[in-house]
Amino acid sequence: MxxxxxxxxxxxxxxxxxxxxxxxxxxxxxxxxxxxxxxxxxxxxxxxxxxxxxxxxxxxxxxxxxxxxxxxxxxxxxxxxxxxxxxxxxxxxxxxxxxxxxxxxxxxxxxxxxxxxxxxxxxxxxxxxxxxxxxxxxxxxxEELKRLKLLTPSEVTILKLIVQGMTNTELSDNLGVSVRTVEKHRSNIVNKLEIEGGTNAVINWALKHKDVIIDF
Known part of the structure; x- marks a missing residue:
């Protein structure tokens, strides 16, 4: 002791x-x-x-x-x-x-x-x-942390950039991928994090949890 x-x-x-x-x-x-x-x-x-x-x-x-x-x-x-x-x-x-x-x-x-x-x-x-x-x-x-850990590195990166206010087009340019790929990633994020809501659901969720996302 x-x-x-x-x-x-x-x-x-x-x-x-x-x-x-x-x-x-x-x-x-x-x-x-x-x-x-x-x-x-x-x-x-x-x-x-x-x-x-x-x-x-x-x-x-x-x-x-x-x-x-x-x-x-x-x-x-x-x-x-x-x-x-x-x-x-x-x-x-x-x-x-x-x-x-x-x-x-x-x-x-x-x-x-x-x-x-x-x-x-x-x-x-x-x-x-x-x-x-x-x-x-x-x-x-x-449970929330477990769900975040389900995200791929690319999905985590997109979530962090969404916190910064980037649109799909800006995400596409920043990451060098197509808008379609960005949309697929966002869809995966919604499913893995079990986010409910309309078009802005991911944005609203990201902003609400931005302090956690930044350090994840």
């Missing part, structure tokens, strides 16, 4: 009171908090410089979001484990967390006991979602 004092942590939240409260609670309970940040860029710099065991990050921060910090740090090959602390319970945020393979996702309403349980689970290489989450929301997020 790893001793608490041997677990290095950094904290990031742009709300000073919340940041201080979390720091005080962790420190009183003998955790080794090695850095604090009040914006995403500072959090990223601390992760890369200090290489903490765990980083606890808010999502909505200036300069970089918590999700962007995770993505950029992982691209740099960090071994730090990431736990998100947020008010967001929406399915898109859960799906995004799963897409980025976050180690933990807690809600700011959770007790410190829940935070400790999450830290322990993450250290054991488990994925931990707050017990405050609706199990159905987590299951739906998992």
């Amino acid at each position: 790893i001793k608490k004092e041997d677990i290095s942590l950094i904290l990031a939240d742009d709300h000073p009171m919340l940041l201080k409260g979390l720091y005080d609670e962790l420190s009183v309970n003998n955790y080794n908090v090695v850095g604090q940040a009040n914006n995403g860029m500072q959090a990223l710099e601390l992760v890369l410089k200090l290489k903490p065991t765990i980083a606890l990050l808010d999502i909505d921060m200036p300069l970089l979001t918590g999700f962007e910090v995770v993505k950029m740090a992982k691209e740099k090959g960090t071994s730090t484990k990431f736990i998100i602390l947020s008010y967001h319970k929406e399915i898109d945020y859960i799906t995004k967390a799963k897409t980025l393979q976050l180690n933990g996702y807690l809600l700011k309403e959770d007790s410190f006991f829940e935070i400790e349980r999450c830290i322990e689970a993450v250290l054991d290489d488990e994925i931990y979602f707050s017990n405050s989450f609706d199990n159905l929301a987590i299951e739906n997020a998992s």
Whole structure:
């Protein structure tokens, strides 16, 4: 069992009171908090410089979001484990967390006991979602991610370009394929993602889930 004092942590939240409260609670309970940040860029710099065991990050921060910090740090090959602390319970945020393979996702309403349980689970290489989450929301997020994984690389590329507002003709020119091929890809996307609706169904779905699509 790893001793608490041997677990290095950094904290990031742009709300000073919340940041201080979390720091005080962790420190009183003998955790080794090695850095604090009040914006995403500072959090990223601390992760890369200090290489903490765990980083606890808010999502909505200036300069970089918590999700962007995770993505950029992982691209740099960090071994730090990431736990998100947020008010967001929406399915898109859960799906995004799963897409980025976050180690933990807690809600700011959770007790410190829940935070400790999450830290322990993450250290054991488990994925931990707050017990405050609706199990159905987590299951739906998992199903949504499974459907996205059914897409071919070409279909994923088209979905990402649709998010940018490209028409079929623009997609055809950009990818060097015929409009007919683009239409076939879009039809496959509709079927695999089980998208319902009219002509703009794919566009509407893509825009609604753009944050997940961009990092997929």
